[in-house]
Amino acid sequence: MDTFGDVRVTEHREGDDLLSAGLGLRALAGAPAKFVNPAAPTTSELRRRAIQSSWRGIADLGPRGGYGTVYGDVPDVPGREFTTFAWLPGARQPHRVLAQVPDTFDRTKRCLVVTASSGSRGIYGSIALAGAWGLSRGCAVAYTDKGTGAGYFDTADGTGVALDGSRAKVGDALLEFGPRGVRADAGIATKHAHSGDNPEADWGRHVLQAARFGLAMLDRAFPDEAPFTAQNTRIIATGISNGGGAVLRAAGDDVDGILDAVVALEPNIHVEGHGRPFFDYATEAALLLPAALAAPEFDGVPFARVGIAAPPAWVLRGASLRAHGKLSGNTPQAQAAEALAMLRAGGWRDEALKVAASSTSLDLWRTVSVAYASAYLRREAGHMPCGFSYRIQHPAGVPAPVDAVLRAAWWADGSGVPPHAGIALEGGIDLSLDPTLPGCLSLRDLWTQGDNDEGTDNARLREGIAATAAALPREGLPVFVVHGAEDGLIPAAFSSEPYVAWLRASGRSPVFWKVPHAQHFDAFLAFPDFGDRHVPLLPFGYAALDRAWAHIASGRPLPEDALVRDTQPRGPGALTAKTLALPPG
Template sequence: MPTFARYLCTAAVAALTACSAPSTPREEAMSLDFLSGPVRVTDHRGDDDLLSAGLGLKGLAGAPTPFAEADAPTPAELRRRAILMSWKGIADLGPLGGYGRVYGGVPDVPGREYTAFARLPDAHAPHRVLLQAPDAFDKQARCLIVTASSGSRGVYGAISLAGAFGLPRGCAVAYTDKGTGSGYFDTATGTGVALDGTRARAGEAALEFEPRAYDADAGVAVKHMHSGDNPEADWGRDVLQAARFGLAMLDRAYPDQAPFTPENTRIIAAGLSNGGGAVLQAAGLDHDGLLDAVMAMEPNVHLSGRGRALYDYATEAALWMPCALTDARFDDAPLARTEGKPPAHWLARCASLHAQGRLRAGTQTEQAAEALAHLHAQGWTDAVLSTAASTTAFDAWRSVAAGYASAYLRREVGQMPCGFRYDAMDMRGQPTTANPALRAAWWSDASGIPPGAGVGLFGGLDASADPTLDSLECLRALWSGSDDEAVRLHASVDALAAQLPRASLPIWVVHGADDGLIPTAFTSEPYVDWLRAEGRTPRYWKVPHAQHFDAFLALPEFGAAHVPLMPYGYAALDALYRHVVAGEALSDAPMPKPSPRGTEALTSQALDLSP
């Protein structure tokens, strides 16, 4: 590990200013001049805690509790709901899933939280950073888990992975929302989200996100899509800032044990999905040696000249999957049929592709087979397509592509490409004016990518039998075209490429073999192959029967056919923890061979994990 010439003084950390003594470049890298406001400190004990906000496993698995005042929830209510929604969005908490019985757990973990807005030097919008410091911090192990939210979720988005693993072991956990999150800004009222999660007007409080310019009728502004920053390119830097923030806040939390440095504190980075991509980005940027190990689950990782970019395969999937999934081999795929039949607009997609000359076959059955053959040639397998049927059924490919196109092109609110926009949504799915209760719940309830939590994706539809085709063609042209917009989008995607981590950094990648959202063939496998070609020795588990969304396993169709991925992430983290904290050798760890639970409750034998 690199050493400090002099440690950043605790008094300066408390004041968020630099030390008065001359600093070395290493000390400057560890300063907190990246914070853009005060640090908020809260205690969580008694009927509250760090891991579940006092809900416990039963409460997390249950329905959200209404706010006492729907229009004005308290910061404590918002935090509790945000933690609950983050758990529900990621983990399988269903009665047959085995969480808390076969693997994992939600014990009471009292402690404190330290949260602030942080900013990269060239960024327009901040990212949230948060440290959870348990009262039972293991002062001998001195462990910090640093993580980034999955998807575009808020700062608690990885609590079911990093928090559930680290906090019960006495580790502190540092989080970042990595420039995404649910701090939605309502242009009609000029309000956004303050540091404590409550709504506030621009100019009256520091906000999680405030557009640089907007019209009052521009709709809802979302940080990931409208910041003008291409935040995905900075996810690795966000993770490293969160690690530095975590070390500094440990000095505050446990002053008798200060200073906390990379020399005396083991730092493990862990994330899943987009968070997994973020920690792999961080691994390649960790030139100062902050990180001791990295565990990435189902990572959305991009490489230069290898694999496929998310935008590429998402826009391809949005166009071709509706037709391909009408093939009879997907009759039993979850959510692929309505009353035994493919959706009418999926059948219409076959006709559209045929009319364009992309499919030559004359019958619908032959067209489905031809579309399927096209996807096979692009690297999609039947197992992956079967789970991707749910993504297609939810129209999620289009939602992802529309949002990411806006981010890559650095569009402001009201200027999204291909005619898209976000607006408040009524019970019929129509645009409306957001009421105070709807706005108040955005921060706790939204996932960061509309539609959801009363915010809809609008535009890009027509009255034809294939209503999304034209907008999808527009989104695809941003990848396949050669005009200025396509060149700009490709430049933004090129900026996402992960860099080579140092040779001594242990890296463990865990991915579901049946992942239909972030297929291993496009992401983890090219990344692991690249590391090995460059002389690195990553561990890689391609877990049979695992797909992307553990939360979907509560649905009988998914739970019967698939296994959860989370226990394998915990197992990899446990091995890395024992390696960097206790000095145990890191074994090759044979690939588990799990079995789906079928209609019965999950058993430990089905997971095939050594105790």
């Protein structure tokens, strides 16, 4: 049974709309929206900044990216927002749900888009996909943060984030994440890593709960038209990355037939016995890719020679792995070749590996794996696995309270997984020339080592991951899966492809669009050279939503699978419709 807190209702018109908080496309792509008082932003300023950072984290809004000219739009969409905290049965911590109801909601063609945030982002994390597609079409949009988000809790003073985005102390307001009994010296606690709920296990139920919340808020918005139900309102679930995995999980959990169609982009999806779960290949990449990047196959590849992958770090990783008995080669070249061969043997394809260099250079494999390990093991702050913790980052190493300006912006700017402004990932390092190796080895050992005896960390981690496996959608539910062929973070070979194959072997008929030259982060396409080699995935998601709506609203046949053969890398110029080569309507 759903449990919802008090609902906060706000109106957004006249320069403060639902889709861009009044910023419009140009300002969304510009500098971060300002706070008049940076140490104490207003709730409307926090909302505007949260919407902007969610857009910028997902979409390529750069001048060559084609957003607003080749595909997509950011119209002014006035309307109302209904938001509250919600609980799933047995959950220790709440999560956010939000319904956006545009003034142009079409009550004659009732439509609700339900979505979950990408990555570990907060409540607006999917606005560039679900909001951009649904709101301008007269649909309401229901969001869930699926138990993640940047409602960071500072154990030093017992403050977290209230429903309106402002910071408050435990006891003064109901908090997005308010752990009790945690030590004051435990650092920063985040909901995904430290809630104790393993939220990923419930992502499908989060999505279905958000759909029910959306219907209830439509009843409140239009009482004369109530009730709004799954029988009289068409409901499409859509999401990207972790949000894509969440809507596919919802498809499997939807025993009541709430959903009419599901559109998942680059989903982090796991099927027991098929493909590989994210923690497996992410910890493998964190360990081996820095060494593999020394191979000549990565010469000239964007990001392959910067960040933690920069010389001499990649050579040192190879030598360190040999010292630990993980590689046998005697020279840097032999060690790089051996690491690359091991990755290929694990199912990595070269096109994914080359793009994965970006995640390696930004240290994403390690930082994300830390949060997932803590969530799977249900650890609280101060007791994260492998000696990791999130701590306040102090200038020059001098202890001091967190900077008030940085902390005030966490909810709006945070990704849900530190490190970022003012928060450092500590632990799992030593004083060697390859300082991050101990943590990478320890994280990898959680998956590969141990006897899996009941109660061990290895067994508990595997149980946590097993709880995230997808169930089979009901027969006849339209399911679209859209994935970039060059995705280097959630490779299609480990996720979408085995999932689609499993559905087909089970008598289902999903639509699978595999997009050449598309990778995981559309937002990265603004980087020189990197964007020249790729195309954005978001327009293919919009196109899939168009096809799904035409099918459920007008009975139009579902499209066929598409390897979009005419898609070409963007090149040094601006994106064009010809370069994009969307599947025919």
